Amino acid sequence: MTPSQEIWVFAEQENGELKSVALELLGRARELADELGVEVGALLLGSDVLDLSRTLTNYGADKVYLADHPELKQYRTLPYAKVIDRTVQAHHPQIVLFGATMIGRDLAPRIASQLVTGLTADCTDLQIGNYLDPFTGVDHQNLLYQIRPAFGGNVIATIVAPNHRPQMATVREGVMKTPETTTGRVAKIVKAPAEFTDAELAVEIIEHYRKPKSVDLRAARIIVSGGAGVGGKEGFDLIRELAHVIGGEVGASRAAVDAGYIGKDHQVGQTGTTVRPVLYIACGISGAVQHRVGMQESAKIIAINLDSDAPIFSVAHYSIVGDLYKVVPLMIQAYKNK
Amino acid sequence: MQCIVLIKQVPDTKNITAKAMRDDGTVNRAALPAIFNPDDLCALELALRVRDQYGGSVRVISMGPLRALEILRDALSRGADEAVLLSDKRFAAADTLATSYSLSEAVKKIGNYDLIFCGRQAIDGDTAQVGPQVAEKLNIPQATYAQEIWKENGKVFVRREVEGGYEVLALKTPALITVTGGYVLPRPRSARRTIRFRNVTAKPEIEARWKKENPDMPAEELDKKVEAEASRCKQAGLLIDVWSVDDIGADIKRTGLVGSPTRVWRVENVTLHTGESKKIEPTEDGIHALVEELIHDHVLG
Ligand SMILES: Cc1cc2nc3c(=O)[nH]c(=O)nc-3n(C[C@H](O)[C@H](O)[C@H](O)COP(=O)(O)OP(=O)(O)OC[C@H]3O[C@@H](n4cnc5c(N)ncnc54)[C@H](O)[C@@H]3O)c2cc1C
Numbered sequence: 001m002t003p004s005q006e007i008w009v010f011a012e013q014e015n016g017e018l019k020s021v022a023l024e025l026l027g028r029a030r031e032l033a034d035e036l037g038v039e040v041g042a043l044l045l046g047s048d049v050l051d052l053s054r055t056l057t058n059y060g061a062d063k064v065y066l067a068d069h070p071e072l073k074q075y076r077t078l079p080y081a082k083v084i085d086r087t088v089q090a091h092h093p094q095i096v097l098f099g100a101t102m103i104g105r106d107l108a109p110r111i112a113s114q115l116v117t118g119l120t121a122d123c124t125d126l127q128i129g130n131y132l133d134p135f136t137g138v139d140h141q142n143l144l145y146q147i148r149p150a151f152g153g154n155v156i157a158t159i160v161a162p163n164h165r166p167q168m169a170t171v172r173e174g175v176m177k178t179p180e181t182t183t184g185r186v187a188k189i190v191k192a193p194a195e196f197t198d199a200e201l202a203v204e205i206i207e208h209y210r211k212p213k214s215v216d217l218r219a220a221r222i223i224v225s226g227g228a229g230v231g232g233k234e235g236f237d238l239i240r241e242l243a244h245v246i247g248g249e250v251g252a253s254r255a256a257v258d259a260g261y262i263g264k265d266h267q268v269g270q271t272g273t274t275v276r277p278v279l280y281i282a283c284g285i286s287g288a289v290q291h292r293v294g295m296q297e298s299a300k301i302i303a304i305n306l307d308s309d310a311p312i313f314s315v316a317h318y319s320i321v322g323d324l325y326k327v328v329p330l331m332i333q334a335y336k337n338k
Numbered sequence: 339m340q341c342i343v344l345i346k347q348v349p350d351t352k353n354i355t356a357k358a359m360r361d362d363g364t365v366n367r368a369a370l371p372a373i374f375n376p377d378d379l380c381a382l383e384l385a386l387r388v389r390d391q392y393g394g395s396v397r398v399i400s401m402g403p404l405r406a407l408e409i410l411r412d413a414l415s416r417g418a419d420e421a422v423l424l425s426d427k428r429f430a431a432a433d434t435l436a437t438s439y440s441l442s443e444a445v446k447k448i449g450n451y452d453l454i455f456c457g458r459q460a461i462d463g464d465t466a467q468v469g470p471q472v473a474e475k476l477n478i479p480q481a482t483y484a485q486e487i488w489k490e491n492g493k494v495f496v497r498r499e500v501e502g503g504y505e506v507l508a509l510k511t512p513a514l515i516t517v518t519g520g521y522v523l524p525r526p527r528s529a530r531r532t533i534r535f536r537n538v539t540a541k542p543e544i545e546a547r548w549k550k551e552n553p554d555m556p557a558e559e560l561d562k563k564v565e566a567e568a569s570r571c572k573q574a575g576l577l578i579d580v581w582s583v584d585d586i587g588a589d590i591k592r593t594g595l596v597g598s599p600t601r602v603w604r605v606e607n608v609t610l611h612t613g614e615s616k617k618i619e620p621t622e623d624g625i626h627a628l629v630e631e632l633i634h635d636h637v638l639g
Contacts, residue, residue, distance in 0.1 A: 077470070077480055102501050106482045109467035113438060113474035118599030121465035131603055145603075151351050151462060156606045164599035203479050203509050206495065210503035222638075246638055279637050300637050302618075302628075313615060318628060322620025330622055334629040335638065 006063070007033045008041040008093040008166070010084070011056055012103055014075070018052055020178065020218060021099030023059050025171055027179030028126055029097060030060035035128050036142060041065055041093060043192070045083055047073035050189075057187035059179055064187050065091070069194035071201060074208070075103050078200040081110045087192040088115060093166050095144050097126070100170035108170050118161035119168040120146035124175045124293070131160045143167065149270070149293055174218050174274035175297065215249055215265050217273045222248030222281075225268055225295070228255035229284020229305065229324060236261050239283060242328050245335055251275065251295075253285045269294035283324040287312025304328070339394035339489070339511075341385040342448060343455045344441055344472065345378040345413060347406040348462040374409045377457025379524040381517040384487055385455045386417045386525065392489055394452070395419045399444050401429055401437065407540055410578050414535040415527035422448075423540060426582040428594045434463075436597035438471030443586040445476060452511040453494065458483055458518045469516035480514045481507050485521040540578045541568045 007029045012019040026042065033040045039062035044052055046068065053064040067083045084107070088096060096111075098104035100122045112119035125147040131140045144167040146159040161167045217223060224243040226236055236250070243250045251273075252266040268275055270290040280298035285291060287303070287310055295301070296315045303316035304324045313319045320327055349370035385396045398413040400406045401424040410421035422444065429440050445454060454476075459466035466482070473480035483499040496507045499518055545564045552560065571577040583593055591597060618624045632638040 077482075081474075102483060102499065105466050106470060106480070109434065109465075109470040110474045110480065112467070113435060113471035116435070116599075118433065118435060119467060120600060121463075121467055131601075133601075146600075150605070151349075157602050158604040158606075159600050160603050161599045162601065203481075203507055205505055206508050207506040208500070208503070209505065210500070213502055279632070300632070300635075304620075316615050318618050319615045320618045320620050320624075320628075327620050327625060330620075330625040331629060334622075334626045337626075338629060338633060 004041075004091050004093060005036070005038045006041045006091070006093040007036075007038060007095040008043055008065070008088075008097065009061070010096070010098040010104065010107070011042040011044045011052065011061075011064075012099050012101060013044070013046055013049060013052060014103075016046070016049060016052065018055060019099055019101060019173075021101060021104075021171065021173040022056075023178050024173070024176040025097050025099060026056065026059040026061060028171075028176045029095075030179060032095070032126065032128055032144075033062075038094070039063060041091075041190075042187075043084060043087065043096075045072045045080055045192075045194075047071075053187065053189055057185050058181040058183060060182075060185075061187050063190055065190050065192045067192040067194040071196055072194060074205055075107075076201075076203055076205065077106055077110060078203065079194075079196050080107055081114065082196060082200055083192055083194055084111050085114045088166060090193075091190075096166045096168050098168070098170045100172045104170045108168060112168050115166070115168075117164040117166060117168060118159075119170070120148060120159045120161075121170050123148045123169045123171045124156075126169065126171065131162055133162055138162070144169065172274055174276060177276075213265060214263060217249055217251055217266070217268065217275050220249035220275070220277050222246055222279045223251040223268070223275055223277045223295075223298075224248050224281045224283065225251030225253065225266075225285060226256050226261065226283050226324075227253035227285030227291075228259065229286075230256060230261060231284070233261050235325075238325070238328050242281070242332055245332050246279075248277075248279070248281075251280075253288075253291050282312050282316070283328060285312055286310045287315065339388050339392050339452045340450050341388055341394060341396045341453045341455060342445055342451045343378070343382050343385045343396060343398045343413070343418070344468070345382065345398050345400050345409055345457070346375045346460050347372050347400065347402055347409045348375045348460050349373075351461045372405060372408070374412055375457050375460045375462075377459060377461075377517060377519040379457075380519045380522050381455040381457045381515075382413055382416060382418065383522045383524040384484070384515070384517050385453070387522075388453065388487060388489075389419075397422065397448060399424065399441065399448075401425070401440060401444075404540070404542055404580075407543070407578060411535050411538055412527065414538060415532040416525055417528065417531065421538075421578045423578055423580045424582075424586070425542070425580050426593075428583045428590055428596075431595040431598070432593065433598035433600045434465055434467035434471055435599055436593055436595075438468050438475055439592045439597060440583075440586070440588055440594075441468065442472045442475035443588045444581060445472070447581070447586050452513075454478075454512070454514040456514065456516045458516045466516070469514060473514035476512070476514070478512045478514055479509050480516070481509060482516040483518045484515045485518060487515060535576070538576045538578060539571055540580045542580055544568055544571070
């Protein structure tokens with residue numbers, strides 16, 4: 001069978017709800033596929049999830065590879081890996097993308113190993129480009145550039161896999177834009193095989209607990225973040241007040257989280273949430289690279305810091321050198337008096 | 339429970355600078371302080387707890403240059419029973435696929451195991467891929483992001499992190515567990531074991547020392563001396579085995595750079611946005627004007 005050359009996205013869902021990163025990936029896959037003149041496939045696994053194929057179509061899928069089976073209701077590594085492995089081997093996509101979620105990072109490496117192909121973790125960008133192999137002199141056309149921060153975020157590396165297919169990558173949540181939906185698109189539904197051996201079903205889920213999320217930073221239009229400079233738990237009351245007044249959520253640096261000023265759900269950055277709100281206000285945050293990679297795509301950034309040399313100012317659109325305890329109340333006041 | 343822990347020595351990425359990068363994107367590890375990968379220390383701790391509670395043994399395997407003997411000594415000082423180092427130029431510059439192949443071949447050579455432990459991820463790559471890939475190559479189930487592990491009625495239970503919560507899995511052995519740091523506190527090195535294993539060595543180290551101290555000794559005689567010392571150390575339990583590609587019977591087409599599908603093509607320093615930044619005075623007027631502008635631009639409602 002000749003390779004289909006399609007670009008596939010793992011349409012991660014839980015309890016019938018698609019992860020936002022799956023939609024973000026569809027958006028980028030659509031752009032890359034249009035550049036290459038190929039189709040976009042969505043890999044949808046679950047139980048009673050046919051309805052979601054409509055959403056996937058509206059977000060850019062030309063085909064939905066659907067495995068609907070009771071054993072796929074809750075994510076387990078082995079059954080999911082089996083379905084995807086078999087489906088890839090039957091249709092030969094050139095690229096398969098996963099969200100770098102806890103599920104994506106559990107699943108994708110197992111599949112890459114099964115398929116004996118490369119996998120790049122935690123990409124922040126994907127592009128199409130050529131690669132001249134310095135060892136063989138072969139000029140590879142239209143490879144997937146898998147772009148990711150490396151070594152604690154200090155450098156950005158571009159990775160390619162010239163001789164192996166499919167090219168696989170996991171992509172961080174929140175770094176790519178959710179595409180606009182289009183209605184009236186029609187996608188083909190392709191049935192993916194779902195048959196399992198006892199060994200593949202042997203791992204049992206005994207308990208599954210989720211605490212309700214206290215904050216959804218990814219969906220926030222405005223984020224007001226506090227750092228170590230806030231100086232204490234009580235100081236975050238001021239950050240909360242500004243966020244409340246202007247209709248935003250509260251974010252934080254890791255230093256503020258580690259100091260116990262606020263919960264881990266609020267952390268922005270490499271080991272927290274990646275955000276791209278319309279407005280990000282950084283109060284008393286120095287702007288370490290691990291923080292910046294999580295917020296520098298914000299449309300507008302205001303930085304408030306006592307230290308005019310703080311690296312946060314290098315990504316700020318509005319720089320305020322000053323004491324946050326003076327500036328934040330002024331902002332609240334100015335907004336209330338507008 | 340026979341446990342194997344896969345551990346890695348990593349450059350301390352907190353102190354990494356672009357100067358430590360070579361042009362081809364690999365790290366010049368020699369230029370950096372090297373540490374025991376933090377998640378791997380927690381993996382070792384969980385394995386030691388399993389052994390202490392249910393009996394069995396803990397073996398540690400690392401892959402890397404001879405310098406990685408440091409973390410194997412460290413693991414022995416904390417309570418591991420045995421250590422092996424995979425060291426061979428042909429293992430080097432491997433991506434996760436080739437790494438997991440080499441490690442899984444070493445595990446197969448050891449053979450007798452119930453649980454394999456890995457750290458969730460190594461701080462020099464943050465990929466979290468090697469654990470699941472070793473599990474796939476050994477054709478055993480995996481439980482990633484583990485926080486806690488216990489045994490009941492012949493089954494192993496793993497509490498693992500999931501987004502915003504946790505789940506508990508029941509698995510049959512053999513299985514592979516990757517461990518998230520931060521849930522268990524690694525035990526310190528015991529003073530008694532530290533003294534005992536301070537002199538633990540490996541054949542290449544013995545050989546290098548003999549060569550240095552006796553530059554004129556004929557090769558044959560030198561080999562004999564090295565062999566004799568190595569076997570004395572082994573009998574005293576003070577020798578770490580060093581395995582080459584040949585020792586584990588690995589296919590050289592699948593190890594090292596040759597066995598790695600991915601290539602680092604380009605590496606750039608992180609550049610800061612150079613977009614214009616507007617300076618706002620921290621005064622009532624300055625802030626007022628800013629808020630007006632943001633409302634005008636529909637950033638604020
Ligand atoms: C592997 C790794 C992952 C990491 N992941 C993350 C992550 O996801 N997110 C993250 O944020 N960090 C992360 N970090 C930590 C990061 O390196 C920094 O340590 C952290 O971001 C610093 O937080 P901060 O800016 O609040 O604190 P500091 O760096 O201590 O900065 C405090 C700032 O407040 C200013 N200040 C003090 N008082 C006032 C005042 N009254 N008014 C105005 N300004 C004031 C100071 O001038 C200073 O610039 C990570 C680190 C590592 C090694």
